[in-house]
Amino acid sequence: MDKNLNALEVKNISKSFNGKQALKKLDFVIKYGEIFGFLGPSGAGKTTTIKMMTGQLEPSGGEAFILGRNAKNITAEIYGKIGLVTDNSGVYEKLTVAENMKVYCNIHNVPVSEANRLLKRVGLENDKKKPAEKLSKGMKQRLVLARALVHSPEILFLDEPTSGLDPSTSLAIHELLLEVRNSGTAIFLTTHNMEEAYKLCDNLALINEGVIVEQGKPKEIILKHNQKQSFEVMLDNNENISFQEDSPELETLFDLIRKKRVKSIHSSEPTLEDVFIKLTGRVLSNEY
Numbered sequence: 048m049d050k051n052l053n054a055l056e057v058k059n060i061s062k063s064f065n066g067k068q069a070l071k072k073l074d075f076v077i078k079y080g081e082i083f084g085f086l087g088p089s090g091a092g093k094t095t096t097i098k099m100m101t102g103q104l105e106p107s108g109g110e111a112f113i114l115g116r117n118a119k120n121i122t123a124e125i126y127g128k129i130g131l132v133t134d135n136s137g138v139y140e141k142l143t144v145a146e147n148m149k150v151y152c153n154i155h156n157v158p159v160s161e162a163n164r165l166l167k168r169v170g171l172e173n174d175k176k177k178p179a180e181k182l183s184k185g186m187k188q189r190l191v192l193a194r195a196l197v198h199s200p201e202i203l204f205l206d207e208p209t210s211g212l213d214p215s216t217s218l219a220i221h222e223l224l225l226e227v228r229n230s231g232t233a234i235f236l237t238t239h240n241m242e243e244a245y246k247l248c249d250n251l252a253l254i255n256e257g258v259i260v261e262q263g264k265p266k267e268i269i270l271k272h273n274q275k276q277s278f279e280v281m282l283d284n285n286e287n288i289s290f291q292e293d294s295p296e297l298e299t300l301f302d303l304i305r306k307k308r309v310k311s312i313h314s315s316e317p318t319l320e321d322v323f324i325k326l327t328g329r330v331l332s333n334e335y
């Protein structure tokens with residue numbers, strides 16, 4: 048891992064299918080030890096972007112560099128440093144959970160103890176002997192994630208890693224991803240879950256109809272679009288009042304604070320979902 052290089056560089060990438068442009072001039076970089084979120088509704092171009100970055104599809108224009116090499120000329124050695132979790136990352140259905148992991152340990156020359164550690168982290172330690180065909184969709188998803196981490200990849204691509212998972216499993220996956228990020232791995236994550244993106248991502252891009260409509264740090268994106276600040280106040284009698292930043296009633300709020308009548312106060316910024324709606328007129332979360 049050469050930390051002086053970016054793990055991934057996408058330069059002006061475009062993609063057309065049968066004359067129809069699916070992606071338009073995407074530009075972003077991902078550093079080692081960073082989680083980069085790619086957020087957009089169905090059909091926005093997330094999977095196509097992953098395919099181009101991993102050399103599975105040739106761009107119609109622009110270039111992608113992965114671990115320092117043009118994705119067009121990706122080698123087996125580079126693939127050995129990548130982890131990829133997508134909808135169609137199949138498992139061997141007739142093999143057990145443990146055997147599925149063992150296949151990957153053998154390919155990457157990693158001790159089975161590492162597989163056991165990862166199975167525990169994704170909550171599958173009690174399912175090791177189950178054939179993969181008997182697993183639920185969410186369990187398979189967790190197996191595929193554990194498998195993708197066996198060789199400590201330098202860059203990890205995750206297409207909707209927690210979709211369809213219950214909240215406590217999602218939380219465990221989030222903790223694992225942060226740990227992997229902290230070990231220096233670059234993570235490219237697609238999601239339509241704005242809360243997940245806000246919590247996990249160091250940087251993110253909002254994508255709609257093949258165009259990046261906004262990118263940056265989640266907090267900075269929100270503050271940039273926070274045009275009118277308001278304060279939500281709860282009084283000592285549990286009454287809730289909202290005060291606009293530039294309204295004359297703010298004096299009333301100061302007065303209430305002086306009289307110690309304010310039980311709680313917080314500023315209300317837009318969410319990433321609000322920003323997305325503002326920029327595109329579309330919602331993300333209800334489309335799934």
Ligand SMILES: Nc1ncnc2c1ncn2[C@@H]1O[C@H](COP(=O)(O)OP(=O)(O)OP(=O)(O)O)[C@@H](O)[C@H]1O
Nearest residue numbers: 064065069070087088089090091092093094095096
């Ligand atoms: N092989 C293909 N041939 C023609 N059109 C394609 C092909 N692959 C993708 N597209 C089109 O490109 C656009 C982006 O698709 P893509 O699968 O990348 O979206 P997505 O954001 O991953 O959506 P989802 O979240 O539903 O997976 C869509 O309009 C899709 O129909």
